Amino acid sequence: MAETLAIHGGRPVRAALLPYGHHAIDDDDVAAVVATLRGPLITTGPAVTAFERAFADASGARHAVAVSSGTAALHAAVFAAGVGPGDEAVTTPLTFVATSNAVLYQGGRPVFADVRRDTLTLDPAAAARALTPRTRALMPVHFAGQPCDVEAFERLARERGLTLIQDAAHALGAEVSGRRLGGGRGLTIFSLHPVKHVTTGEGGVITTDDPALDERLRRFRNHGLATDAATRDAHGRLWAEMVDLGYNYRLTDVQCALGLSQLAKLDRFLARREAIAERYVAALKDQPGLTLPQVVPDVRHAWHIFPVLLDTPRLTADRAAVYAALRAENIGVTFHYVPAYWHPYYAARGYARGLCPVAEQAAERLLTLPLFPGMTDADVADVVTAVRKVLGAYLR
Ligand SMILES: Cc1ncc(COP(=O)(O)O)c(C=O)c1O
Numbered sequence: 001m002a003e004t005l006a007i008h009g010g011r012p013v014r015a016a017l018l019p020y021g022h023h024a025i026d027d028d029d030v031a032a033v034v035a036t037l038r039g040p041l042i043t044t045g046p047a048v049t050a051f052e053r054a055f056a057d058a059s060g061a062r063h064a065v066a067v068s069s070g071t072a073a074l075h076a077a078v079f080a081a082g083v084g085p086g087d088e089a090v091t092t093p094l095t096f097v098a099t100s101n102a103v104l105y106q107g108g109r110p111v112f113a114d115v116r117r118d119t120l121t122l123d124p125a126a127a128a129r130a131l132t133p134r135t136r137a138l139m140p141v142h143f144a145g146q147p148c149d150v151e152a153f154e155r156l157a158r159e160r161g162l163t164l165i166q167d168a169a170h171a172l173g174a175e176v177s178g179r180r181l182g183g184g185r186g187l188t189i190f191s192l193h194p195v196k197h198v199t200t201g202e203g204g205v206i207t208t209d210d211p212a213l214d215e216r217l218r219r220f221r222n223h224g225l226a227t228d229a230a231t232r233d234a235h236g237r238l239w240a241e242m243v244d245l246g247y248n249y250r251l252t253d254v255q256c257a258l259g260l261s262q263l264a265k266l267d268r269f270l271a272r273r274e275a276i277a278e279r280y281v282a283a284l285k286d287q288p289g290l291t292l293p294q295v296v297p298d299v300r301h302a303w304h305i306f307p308v309l310l311d312t313p314r315l316t317a318d319r320a321a322v323y324a325a326l327r328a329e330n331i332g333v334t335f336h337y338v339p340a341y342w343h344p345y346y347a348a349r350g351y352a353r354g355l356c357p358v359a360e361q362a363a364e365r366l367l368t369l370p371l372f373p374g375m376t377d378a379d380v381a382d383v384v385t386a387v388r389k390v391l392g393a394y395l396r
Contacts, residue, residue, distance in 0.1 A: 005393055007328035013386040014330035018379055020305070021195030022372045024269065029261045036257035043252040051256035052205075054263050059172065059182025059190070061207035063214035066256060067221045070169045070191025072249040073204030074102035077187040079244075080206075080216040081137045081163035083108040089165070090130045091139035092122040093339035093359045099141055099167050100340045111135070112341055114356040118294045120307075121148035123358075128156055137163045142171035142181065144336070145273075145302030146295060150176050157186060165189065169204075170304035172197040173270045177298050182207040187217075192255075195372065197269055197302060198262035200255035221249040272373040273303035276380055280306055280369065283384040289314045289391040306371045307336055309362060317394040323367060325393070329386040334368045 004010030036047055048066055056064035067073050083089055085107035091100055093112045100110035113126040122140040138157055140148040150166070157164040164186030168174070172190050174181050182188045185208075190196075192203030206217050219225060224246030232240050251259075281292055291309040295301050310319055317325070326333045339359050341351035353360065369383055 002393055003389055005325050005328065005390060006330075007325045012329045013389065014382050017327075017330045017332050018370050018375075018382065019332040019372075020334045020368055020370045022374055023194035023199045024265075024372070024374045025199075026265075028264075029258055032257045032261035033254055036253050039253075042254050043250060045253040047253035047256040047260065048251060051251075051259045051263070054260055055190075055205050056182075056207060058180070058263055058266060059188070059205075059207050060180035061182040061184075061188070062209045063211065064182075064205050064207045065214060065217040065221060066251040066259070067204045067206065067249040068251055069202050069249075070189060070193060070196075070204040071098040071102065072221070072247070073189035073191070073206045074098055074165075074167065075105050075247075076217050076220045076249060077165045077189050077206050078102045078106050078108065078137065079220050080187060080213050081165055083136045086134060087136040088132060088134045089137040089139050090122075090127045090135060091167075091340075092141050092143070093341055093356045094120050094143055094337055094363065095141045095167065095340055096169070096337060097340050097343060098169075099139060100346075103137075103139070108136070109134075110139075110340075112339075112351070112356055115143075115359045115362070116149075117358055117362075119143065119146055119148070119296060120359070120362055121146065122153075124149045124152035124156060126356075127153070131160060131162075135160070135162060137165050139165045139167060141167040141169070142174055142302075144293060144307050145170045145174055145304035146293070147171065147174050147176045147181060147299045147301075150181070154184065154186075163187065169196065171302045173266055173300070174302035175300035183209050185210055187213060192259060196304065197273075198259060198266055200251060200259040200262070203251050203255055203259060216244070219244050220246040222246060223248060269373045270302060272375075273371060274301075276371055276375055277301070277303045277306055279377070279380045280371075280384070283380075284308075284387060287388060287391060289395055290387070303371060305336055306369045307366050308369060309365045310367055312365055314396055315391070315394045316396055319365060319367060322390060322394065325390045326367075326386055329390065331383055331386045332370055335366055336368050337363065337366075339363050
């Protein structure tokens with residue numbers, strides 16, 4: 001006799017909700033923040049420089065520019081790539097809207113191309129077909145933490161004179177052929193939101209090997225001013241000249257002190273995320289009604305999230321019902337993502353459904369299971385129990 005689902009009045013697998021993601025802050029992090037708060041500078045000071053150096057090293061890039069969010073990082077990257085009114089950038093629909101919104105901020109037009117069926121990352125062949133004389137940038141996303149086809153996009157960018165902007169908001173620490181994501185001639189952006197690999201509360205970073213792009217990014221995050229205060233003083237100038245239309249996208253020293261302390265634990269966080277993903281795979285690989293994430297050879301997956309695909313034809317319930325049943329068991333499942341162009345703002349601007357069928361079909365079946373470094377083995381076991389219980393109840 002199957003156990004009654006919590007949604008039908010049965011006992012939930014957990015007493016309290018397990019979130020899908022959560023920050024991991026320890027006493028060292030708190031001490032680092034407090035020490036900075038007691039110091040002479042709480043913004044535009046030495047913690048920013050130290051964090052940027054450490055982040056560049058952690059991502060294998062020459063330069064790293066810290067900004068106030070991953071969204072600001074995307075905006076800065078699109079600006080630095082020279083995308084302007086009427087220009088196009090090709091990106092994936094299976095992303096958070098911040099990716100394509102950044103193109104709109106600069107007056108450009110996001111062009112959506114379809115994803116690969118296995119990894120759900122932007123398909124290089126589909127992206128190549130979407131290029132027009134107006135395309136300035138390629139914006140693939142390392143969905144869930146799995147690297148997209150970086151080499152194919154680098155080649156395409158080189159051949160067609162485009163700037164490659166990699167959205168690595170999910171993928172700090174991910175690798176392709178043993179190389180961390182972040183270096184190269186283009187731009188890579190990261191998010192430091194609390195559910196990401198390391199956090200500064202809110203925050204973002206852009207990395208590049210190109211010193212000219214680095215300089216443009218630094219101006220952009222500081223109102224478009226040609227020099228920062230320290231450089232200006234060193235040159236004996238009374239004011240800084242504004243040469244671009246920039247913003248105040250600066251990240252504070254307080255946040256960077258937290259970021260620096262968090263970065264020291266990145267390898268541990270990555271290892272724990274990997275171990276949780278391995279547990280899910282071992283426990284759920286034969287579970288009917290479910291397809292697990294597929295990992296391609298020669299990459300290190302950073303496991304920001306664990307998105308599964310429901311085999312809805314095998315189930316008597318639709319995704320919404322499975323979602324509600326798992327939430328009732330106190331498992332904080334969620335979705336990544338509704339295709340960006342399904343949002344009303346995009347739909348009202350001429351983006352029609354049916355544009356990217358592979359992404360659309362996947363989007364209707366995706367469900368994200370909890371994954372964060374602070375999860376215990378017992379938490380993982382609860383998720384597995386709840387998934388088996390709910391899918392077991394709804395199998396045809
Ligand atoms: C793929 C992707 N890009 C960009 C962002 C924006 O980052 P932030 O929330 O730090 O602004 C996110 C945030 O979740 C994201 O998932």
